[in-house]
Amino acid sequence: MRTSIATVCLSGTLEEKLRAAARAGFDGVEIFEQDLVVSPDSPEAIAKLAGELGISLDLYQPFRDLEGVEEAQFQKNLKRAETKFQLMARLGIDTILLCSNVGTATISDDGVVVEQLRRLGDLADSYGVNVAYEALAWGRFVSEYDHAWDLVKAADHPRIGTCLDSFHILSRNTDLSRIAEIPGEKIFFLQLADAPALTMDVLSWSRHHRVFPGEGAWDLSDFLTRIAATGYAGPVSLEVFNDSFRQSDTNRTAVDGLRSLRWLEASIADTPGKAAESQQSAGSAGPGSALDLQPLPEVEEPRGINYVELSTDDLGTLTRQMHQLGFQFIGYHRSKPHVQLWLRGQARIIVSEVTEEAGTTSAPVNGTFLRGIGFEVTDSQSAMDRAALLHAEEVPRDQAHDDEVLRGVFAPDGSEVFFHQFDAATPAWIKEFGHDHDEQVSHIDHVNLAQPSNHYDEAVLFYTSLLALHAQSSQDVPSPSGLVRSQVMSSTDGSVRMPLNVSPQPNAEAVAGRGIGSVVEAYPEHVAVACEDIFQAAATALSRGLDFLPVPQNYYEDLDSRFDLDLEFLQRLQENHVLYDWDEHGEFLHFYTSTIGSVFFEMIERRGDYLGFGAPDAPVRLAAQHRKNSQRGA
Known part of the structure; x- marks a missing residue:
C-alpha cells in the first residue's frame, strides 16, 4: 500500500x-x-x-x-x-x-x-x-x-x-x-x-x-x-x-x-x-488496480503484567514503603548490583537505583518514576517483530551472557515496554535475583500511566497497534487543578488494565531521563496491587508505619448517604483509610499511599465481578494529593 x-x-x-x-x-x-x-x-x-x-x-x-x-x-x-x-x-x-x-x-x-x-x-x-x-x-x-x-x-x-x-x-x-x-x-x-x-x-x-x-x-x-x-x-x-x-x-x-x-x-x-x-x-477492475495490503506479524492480547520497574534516587524511602505494603525483598540482580526485586505474591516490582555509579541513564534523573512494564505475551518474537514494523524504537539493554534475553521498545511517554514469553510457571528471569517463594495471593491489578498532553493520542494508538489492547470510553475527572482526562486501555478479559491520564496543568519541573532522554510531565502515576483482604493489608501497613494518603471525614459521611452500609463496616473503612465503591456486579475497596517522586501505590480488593477502578473516589484522591503537594511546597 x-x-x-x-x-x-x-x-x-x-x-x-x-x-x-x-x-x-x-x-x-x-x-x-x-x-x-x-x-x-x-x-x-x-x-x-x-x-x-x-x-x-x-x-x-x-x-x-x-x-x-x-x-x-x-x-x-x-x-x-x-x-x-x-x-x-x-x-x-x-x-x-x-x-x-x-x-x-x-x-x-x-x-x-x-x-x-x-x-x-x-x-x-x-x-x-x-x-x-x-x-x-x-x-x-x-x-x-x-x-x-x-x-x-x-x-x-x-x-x-x-x-x-x-x-x-x-x-x-x-x-x-x-x-x-x-x-x-x-x-x-x-x-x-x-x-x-x-x-x-x-x-x-x-x-x-x-x-x-x-x-x-x-x-x-x-x-x-x-x-x-x-x-x-x-x-x-x-x-x-x-x-x-x-x-x-x-x-x-x-x-x-x-x-x-x-x-x-x-x-x-x-x-x-x-x-x-x-x-x-x-x-475485477483489472491487473494492478488493487491496494497491495500487507499484514503485520499477528499478536494476541497480552496475558498479564509480568512486572513493573521503578527507578529512584531515593531507594530507602521507596523500599520502606514497599515493605509496609507487604512486599518482600528477594535480592539484587546478579550482574546489576543497583537493581532489586520485590515480590508480593505474583506482583513483581523491579527497583533500579539511579546513581552516577549505576550508569543506568545518560540523562540527569531526579525523583522516583515508573520506568517500564513487562507484558506477558504468547509470542515475544512476533510481538517484537510487529513493534519494529510499526516503527517503535528498541530499548538498548545490557545483559550478561547467562541472563535471559529480553527485548522491548520505548512507549510514547519514554517508558519501556518489554515482551515476555508467557509461562504459567515462575518467569525465568527471576532466577537472576536468587530464589524465594511468597504464599500471598496477590498480583498487579492495573497500572495508571500519566501521558504528556501532546502525545496522548499517540499513546492510545501505540498500545492498540502493538499490544492489541482496546481503548475504553474516556472520561474527565475533576481535580483542584482542573479536569483530568482518563482513558482505560485493556485486554478483553481484563488481565491487563492501564488507565492513561492527562494532567490538566503539566508540572514545569518534568522528570527527565525516562527512556531515551525524553521529557515526561511530573504527574503522579501508580501501581495498583490486588489482595485478598484489604483490611489485613491495611492493618499490616498501619503496623509498619505507612504514610497513607489521608481521606477526609466528609468522604465517609457522603459514603454513608450514598450506600446502605453497616455502621460498623463504615467505621472500619474509615479507621483503615479505605475507600469504597459499589455497582451491580460487585464491590471495590482500596487505599492509597503517599506519593514518592511521581509514583504512589494503591492496594485494592475486588469483590464479585466489579470491573471498574473506583472512579467516584478519584476526585478525593486528587484533592488529597494536591493538598499534600501544597503543604510540601510551603
Missing part, C-alpha cells in the same frame, strides 16, 4: 516536513498550498529535494470556491486554476484537490456544476492535470460524497474524478453503501483521518480535532475495506488538522502517522474475510 501524508499534519517548515516524511518511511506527500507559499525555496527546488529524499509529490491542495458561480466569476476562477496548473508543472505534481464551494457559490443547480466541472477538465487536460473533486462536510450546496460522485459521473471527463475523505464522510454519518458504485479509477485520491466522538460544529471539529487512524472513534477499517473493494490503487494519505500535532516534534508525528497507516492496513490484511472480499472485488 502506497502511503502519503499532507504537510498540514506536521509542524515545521516545508523542507523539514518533507525530510520527516521521508525519514519516517512515507512514499509521498501532499503539498498544502500555504506551506509552499511561505517557503523561500522555489517549486523547482522543492521538487528536487523530494527527488533526493526518494518521495513523490502526490497532490497539490486545496483549490477552493470554483463551481456554482455566475459565468463572469467562473472565468476568473478558471484563470486562477490555470496559474495553479502551471505551478504544479514546476513541482511535478499531476493531481489537484478541488474542494466543493463553501464561500462564493450562488447557483444551486447540478447542471451548472456539471458543465463547469467539464470545462475545468478541458483546461486541466491541456496541462496533464487530474482534478480530484471533494465534498466538504460544510460545502454550501455539495456536502456529501455521493452527491460529489454524481456530479463527477455526470461530467464524464477523463480528467475529473473524486477525492474521498473519511472525515468529511464519517462526520456526517453518510451511508457508505454507494462507495461500491464508484470505479476505483475514478477515485483520484484518498484521504484518511480519525476523530474523537464530539458534539460540536463540524468545521471546528475538522480544523482542530482530527487524529490519525486508530486514535479516534471511527471504524476506518471498514471504510478502507470499502475503498479497496472499488479497485482503487492510489496513495492512502493522511490529512489531519490537529493543534497538538502542529506543535509537536515533526519527526515523531510523522512516525506516529505512518504507524497508524500500517496498523490500519494490517487490520484489513489480517482479516481473511475482509482481505479476500476487497482483493476479489478489486481484481
Whole structure:
C-alpha cells in the first residue's frame, strides 16, 4: 500500500516536513498550498529535494470556491486554476484537490456544476492535470460524497474524478453503501483521518480535532475495506488538522502517522474475510488496480503484567514503603548490583537505583518514576517483530551472557515496554535475583500511566497497534487543578488494565531521563496491587508505619448517604483509610499511599465481578494529593 501524508499534519517548515516524511518511511506527500507559499525555496527546488529524499509529490491542495458561480466569476476562477496548473508543472505534481464551494457559490443547480466541472477538465487536460473533486462536510450546496460522485459521473471527463475523505464522510454519518458504485479509477485520491466522538460544529471539529487512524472513534477499517473493494490503487494519505500535532516534534508525528497507516492496513490484511472480499472485488477492475495490503506479524492480547520497574534516587524511602505494603525483598540482580526485586505474591516490582555509579541513564534523573512494564505475551518474537514494523524504537539493554534475553521498545511517554514469553510457571528471569517463594495471593491489578498532553493520542494508538489492547470510553475527572482526562486501555478479559491520564496543568519541573532522554510531565502515576483482604493489608501497613494518603471525614459521611452500609463496616473503612465503591456486579475497596517522586501505590480488593477502578473516589484522591503537594511546597 502506497502511503502519503499532507504537510498540514506536521509542524515545521516545508523542507523539514518533507525530510520527516521521508525519514519516517512515507512514499509521498501532499503539498498544502500555504506551506509552499511561505517557503523561500522555489517549486523547482522543492521538487528536487523530494527527488533526493526518494518521495513523490502526490497532490497539490486545496483549490477552493470554483463551481456554482455566475459565468463572469467562473472565468476568473478558471484563470486562477490555470496559474495553479502551471505551478504544479514546476513541482511535478499531476493531481489537484478541488474542494466543493463553501464561500462564493450562488447557483444551486447540478447542471451548472456539471458543465463547469467539464470545462475545468478541458483546461486541466491541456496541462496533464487530474482534478480530484471533494465534498466538504460544510460545502454550501455539495456536502456529501455521493452527491460529489454524481456530479463527477455526470461530467464524464477523463480528467475529473473524486477525492474521498473519511472525515468529511464519517462526520456526517453518510451511508457508505454507494462507495461500491464508484470505479476505483475514478477515485483520484484518498484521504484518511480519525476523530474523537464530539458534539460540536463540524468545521471546528475538522480544523482542530482530527487524529490519525486508530486514535479516534471511527471504524476506518471498514471504510478502507470499502475503498479497496472499488479497485482503487492510489496513495492512502493522511490529512489531519490537529493543534497538538502542529506543535509537536515533526519527526515523531510523522512516525506516529505512518504507524497508524500500517496498523490500519494490517487490520484489513489480517482479516481473511475482509482481505479476500476487497482483493476479489478489486481484481475485477483489472491487473494492478488493487491496494497491495500487507499484514503485520499477528499478536494476541497480552496475558498479564509480568512486572513493573521503578527507578529512584531515593531507594530507602521507596523500599520502606514497599515493605509496609507487604512486599518482600528477594535480592539484587546478579550482574546489576543497583537493581532489586520485590515480590508480593505474583506482583513483581523491579527497583533500579539511579546513581552516577549505576550508569543506568545518560540523562540527569531526579525523583522516583515508573520506568517500564513487562507484558506477558504468547509470542515475544512476533510481538517484537510487529513493534519494529510499526516503527517503535528498541530499548538498548545490557545483559550478561547467562541472563535471559529480553527485548522491548520505548512507549510514547519514554517508558519501556518489554515482551515476555508467557509461562504459567515462575518467569525465568527471576532466577537472576536468587530464589524465594511468597504464599500471598496477590498480583498487579492495573497500572495508571500519566501521558504528556501532546502525545496522548499517540499513546492510545501505540498500545492498540502493538499490544492489541482496546481503548475504553474516556472520561474527565475533576481535580483542584482542573479536569483530568482518563482513558482505560485493556485486554478483553481484563488481565491487563492501564488507565492513561492527562494532567490538566503539566508540572514545569518534568522528570527527565525516562527512556531515551525524553521529557515526561511530573504527574503522579501508580501501581495498583490486588489482595485478598484489604483490611489485613491495611492493618499490616498501619503496623509498619505507612504514610497513607489521608481521606477526609466528609468522604465517609457522603459514603454513608450514598450506600446502605453497616455502621460498623463504615467505621472500619474509615479507621483503615479505605475507600469504597459499589455497582451491580460487585464491590471495590482500596487505599492509597503517599506519593514518592511521581509514583504512589494503591492496594485494592475486588469483590464479585466489579470491573471498574473506583472512579467516584478519584476526585478525593486528587484533592488529597494536591493538598499534600501544597503543604510540601510551603
